[in-house]
Amino acid sequence: MAKKPLGLPLAPPGPQYDFFSLLQEMILKAGDPSLATLAGRVHCARQVLHRATRGPKMPSRDLTKRIADALFDDDETRNDARSRLLAAWTQGVADARQAASSPAALMTPGTVSIKSPRCLLMDKLHDLYSRAGSPSISDVALTTGLRRSTIHEWVTGRSLPREDGVLALLAYGLGASPSEVESLTALHKTARKMKKMHDVTKDYI
Template identity: 30%
Template sequence: MAKKPLGLPRVPPGPQHAFFKGLQDLVTSADDLPLKELGKIVNRSPQVMHRALLGPAIPSLELVKELVKALSELIGANPEEMEIRFRLLRSEALIDQRDRREVPGTSAPHDAAPPGGSGAPPAKNLSADPKTAEGDKHQNTQKETPKSAQADDQRRTFTALLVRLKDASGKTRDQLATDTGVTPSAVEKWLYGERMPTPKSLKKFIHALGAGEADSADLWRLHQDIQVQDD
């Protein structure tokens, strides 16, 4: 009996779709393992695996790490590099999901308001002066959302460039940590976009990566812009 295909991810086009499609492609590369077999590998039920590969809820980081590590070993890929890639894809998917919830009319169908209702919270859940609270909320959103979106884009670009340079260098996380004089955990956080290196660490890291003049300039520019946004 032929294996039933998973179907398309139940998410909107863009980063969320790219994340789930990437997971599905990884499964396909590993001899297209059935959900039951996948579940056994990571100690999860077939139902959990089905949701993890189709959405719409983005699976936990723990599950993604376990699944990517197991599948990478099955297909002979570098588990460390694959984990970095999928953590980045997951981060971008989460950001896209958040942005779609904040901007009216861009949510996926499963996020839509129920028929006959606007989906807005009742006035009694706002402050004592609903008009004032709502006005302040929209005013703050207009001021803060563009800045937040710009910072997110810059962080993604910075992290993606670090990952590309790491792959090109051929060095492992531990080797880069030794060359930079930091812990492997610190390098991991930089590559996952969870933390920014200090200027001193970035200078050493760029040298350890063997980055060219153009890439080095891009890293320094992005690093400075992100620091300004954070301030």
């Protein structure tokens, strides 16, 4: 059975798109390993790696470095890949931040989608997970005492935590500060309330 291709980057044209294109190019150069194989080398969840190779959000610098280091055995090739990727990552992150703070992007109708509380909550959880170094789901489960399948569904946005206390347990396990946990809890309350009001499926609010 043929390996499923990564797919085109989901980032807008420019430095962010160039970063993802370069990363995919290097994966091909390294023999085009499967996401599962590469995720094992990088020590992160397959879904996290998939997002890191396509976007639309830029991965963390640490995860980018770990991917580069996992691709090549030869020191010279690995160092070159790491240097090029981190340079492209720096430009991509700068571009993403500029786009997010652009008055035109914030005020022009149709250029920015308004995210639901659920999407904002999942974004924050994913950011925490990336900031923690994208640890394996098993490691997070050991730290928090939560089930691996449950953690995976929350981090990937497939479902919402049922209780604030359990969400806080996961957040603290990923290194969140008390203020970040407070913000997550507020988003969680709003997201759960909207889910009940609109009686929607578990995947959307």
